[in-house]
Amino acid sequence: DIQLTQSPSFLSASVGDRVTITCRASQGLSSYLAWYQQKPGKAPKLLIYAASTLQSGVPSRFSGSGSGTEFTLTISSLQPGDFATYYCQHLNGFPLTFGGGTKVEIK
Amino acid sequence: EVQLVESGGGLVQPGGSLRLSCAASGLTFSDQHMDWIRQAPGKGLEWVGRIRNQDYSHTTEYAASAKGRFTVSRDDSQNSLYLQMNSLKTEDTAVYYCARAMNGRYFDLWGQGTLVTVSS
Numbered sequence: 310d311i312q313l314t315q316s317p318s319f320l321s322a323s324v325g326d327r328v329t330i331t332c333r334a335s336q337g338l339s340s341y342l343a344w345y346q347q348k349p350g351k352a353p354k355l356l357i358y359a360a361s362t363l364q365s366g367v368p369s370r371f372s373g374s375g376s377g378t379e380f381t382l383t384i385s386s387l388q389p390g391d392f393a394t395y396y397c398q399h400l401n402g403f404p405l406t407f408g409g410g411t412k413v414e415i416k
Numbered sequence: 417e418v419q420l421v422e423s424g425g426g427l428v429q430p431g432g433s434l435r436l437s438c439a440a441s442g443l444t445f446s447d448q449h450m451d452w453i454r455q456a457p458g459k460g461l462e463w464v465g466r467i468r469n470q471d472y473s474h475t476t477e478y479a480a481s482a483k484g485r486f487t488v489s490r491d492d493s494q495n496s497l498y499l500q501m502n503s504l505k506t507e508d509t510a511v512y513y514c515a516r517a518m519n520g521r522y523f524d525l526w527g528q529g530t531l532v533t534v535s536s
Contacts, residue, residue, distance in 0.1 A: 310480075343522040345461075352513055352526035353461065364524065396461055400521035403477045405451075405463040 311335055311399050315408035321416045328384040330411045332397035337377045341400035344373055344382045347410075348393045357382065358400075387413070418442035418525060420514050425530030432504050432534070438497040438514030438527055446470050446492040449517040452499045454510035455529075462510075464488075466517060467497070504534045 312335040322328050332342065340360040345353035355364045357373035360380055370385040384391055392415055397408040424436040438450070449472075452464040465478040465488040476488050487500040497514050512532055516525040 341521060345523075347461075352529055353523070354526075355522060355524045358518075358522040358524075398461075398522070403466075404479045405466075407461040407463065410460045 310404055311338070311401065311406055313397050313399055313406055313408035315395075315397060315411050318409060318411060320411060320413050322387050322413060323416045324387055324389060326387045326416075328387050328391075328413060330382045330395055330397075330413075332375075332380045332382070332408050334378045334380075334399060338380075338399050338401045340376050342373075342375070342380050343398045343400060344371075345396045345398065346391075346393045347396065353396065356395075384413075420516070420525060420527035422512065422514055422527040422530040425512065425532045427533045427535065428504055429536050430504060430506055430534055433500070433502045434504065434532060436499040436501070436512055436514075436530055436532070438499075440495045440497065440516075443516070443525075445490075445495040449520045450488075450490060450497045451515050451517050451523065452486075452488060452497075452512060453515055453523070453526075454508075454512045454532075456507070456510045459510075464499070464512070468520070501532070504532075506534050508532065509534045 314333045316331050342360045344357040347353040361373045372383045394410045394412045421439045449468045451466045467488045468475050485503045489498045511529040513529045514527045515523040518524040
């Protein structure tokens with residue numbers, strides 16, 4: 310099974326900060342990786358798929374990059390509504406797996 | 417409006433069974449690959465299982481934790497997805513989400529989730 314390791318697991322940041330979250334895969338994924346945002350008590354929301362493609366309706370301050378085994382999610386200027394937990398997910402065969410999550414909290 | 421609505425969660429004793437449902441609306445349900453994903457309290461997301469669309473003969477895939485105990489099924493005439501859970505364990509306690517697997521790879525549409533609690 311493909312293991313996804315996110316870092317950091319917790320991040321404290323201020324509004325306006327640039328934030329980067331990393332997802333490392335135990336084997337190569339090509340570009341088959343997605344990023345989700347989840348707020349407490351809510352279902353996850355798709356942000357990025359195919360490593361770098363922004364889902365429709367997602368603000369352009371979110372971006373994704375990477376291929377192979379290392380991927381990043383960047384928020385260029387953190388907004389109040391961005392404080393949430395972020396998950397990566399691989400799309401490269403079964404079983405599908407998610408990273409452990411990165412919780413972004415207000416500094 | 418395109419939406420997925422889960423139901424059927426609740427409290428069940430260890431060893432018991434439960435059937436979750438997911439009602440889809442606003443989309444051509446029969447064309448979709450559909451998945452179940454769960455989240456234990458305070459924990460991360462765990463993929464449970466998939467059922468493919470009719471073009472792929474409704475074949476299924478399961479996580480190791482679900483294989484042999486859980487069954488994903490669907491009724492395209494009712495626009496409904498199901499998760500039959502047998503031999504439930506305390507570690508199956510979670511919010512269960514149904515989700516559409518767009519292009520069979522990423523989850524672009526999620527339900528609101530239904531809570532399953534396995535406890536004596």
